[in-house]
Structure formats: structure tokens, C-alpha cells
Amino acid sequence: MRANGSYLxxxxxxxxxxxxxxxxxxxxxxxxAPAVAAGCARQFERxxxxxxxxxxxxxxxxxxxxHISDTVTVFASGAARYGIDAVMEALRSHFENRxxxxxxxxxxxxxxxxxxxxILYETTYDIPSNGYHQRALTGxxxxxxxxxxxxxxxxGTLLPN
Numbered sequence: 001m002r003a004n005g006s007y008l009x010x011x012x013x014x015x016x017x018x019x020x021x022x023x024x025x026x027x028x029x030x031x032x033a034p035a036v037a038a039g040c041a042r043q044f045e046r047x048x049x050x051x052x053x054x055x056x057x058x059x060x061x062x063x064x065x066x067h068i069s070d071t072v073t074v075f076a077s078g079a080a081r082y083g084i085d086a087v088m089e090a091l092r093s094h095f096e097n098r099x100x101x102x103x104x105x106x107x108x109x110x111x112x113x114x115x116x117x118x119i120l121y122e123t124t125y126d127i128p129s130n131g132y133h134q135r136a137l138t139g140x141x142x143x144x145x146x147x148x149x150x151x152x153x154x155x156g157t158l159l160p161n
Contacts, residue, residue: 033113040114040144047142047149048109048119056102060095064088067151068143076136076156087154101126104138117142117149122159135159 047066054062064084073087074080081087094100104121111117118141125134136156142149 037111037113041111044111044117044142044149048117048140051140051151052102052104052121055091055094058095058098060088060091063091063095066149068145071151072153074153074155076134076138076158099127099129101128107137114144116144123156133161135161 081090104123108120121138123138141153
């Protein structure tokens with residue numbers, strides 16, 4: 001009987017804590033909003049760096065994991081691909097051939113708390129073996145889902161060489 005009383009006491013404590021939280025707001029609501037936003041901005045910094053570096057380093061698995069399933073990519077050529085499978089198929093030669101040199105310089109960014117973010121890069125994409133060179137502005141929009149930043153859309157605009 002004593003064991004049952006202990007369980008009952010623990011249950012009542014849990015109910016009391018739950019009632020207190022319900023009346024006083026959940027823990028995330030009580031956190032300092034600027035501190036939460038700063039944490040999301042730091043997390044975004046890591047996520048966008050992983051996105052760019054995984055493409056540069058031919059890490060297809062990491063690149064794929066950093067995008068929502070219904071992502072869209074509009075290439076600088078104007079070609080568009082809808083959904084991560086179509087995007088990965090369009091980029092297959094990049095990841096398989098492993099010869100392109102991808103470089104980027106950040107031009108602009110905005111992070112809206114733990115909701116959305118946008119970053120604009122000036123990029124170059126070179127394939128030395130055939131002399132291919134492309135310079136573009138590349139904008140990437142991200143969303144914050146299930147505790148992580150994921151790319152939603154990637155759009156390229158050709159720049160003169």
C-alpha cells in the first residue's frame with residue numbers, strides 16, 4: 001500500500017506542475033524573445049553554411065537533408081525543378097563528377113526569429129576541364145521546421161562575367 005501512496009504523491013506533483021505551467025505559460029513563452037531570436041540566428045548561421053559547403057564539397061546526402069521535400073530551385077538559366085528528387089536529379093552531374101568549383105560571397109541576409117530567413121550570395125560556378133564559368137546572384141529562402149532550418153527555395157540570376 002505504501003508504494004501505491006508514493007506513486008499517487010508523484011502523480012499529484014506532476015499534475016500540479018502541469019497546472020502551474022498551463023497557468024503561467026509554457027517554458028518557451030517565458031524565455032526572453034531576443035535571446036530566442038539570437039539562438040535561431042546562430043542556428044541559421046550553421047545551417048546556411050552547411051548548405052553551401054555540402055554543395056561545394058559534393059556531399060549530396062547532407063545537401064538533400066537540408067531541404068524540404070517540396071523545395072524549388074530556379075537555376076540561373078531559368079530552368080526550374082520542383083521537389084527535392086527533381087532538384088537532386090538536375091544536380092546529379094555536379095555531385096557525381098566532383099569537378100566544379102563553387103564559391104560564394106554573402107551580400108545580404110535577414111532572419112525572422114525562428115520562422116523564416118533569406119540570404120543572398122554572389123556566386124561563381126566553374127568547371128575548369130571545359131572552361132565553363134558562371135557568375136550569378138543566388139537567393140535562398142529557409143524555413144524553421146521541427147527545430148531546424150531547411151531550404152525552401154533557391155533562385156539564381158545570371159550576372160555578366
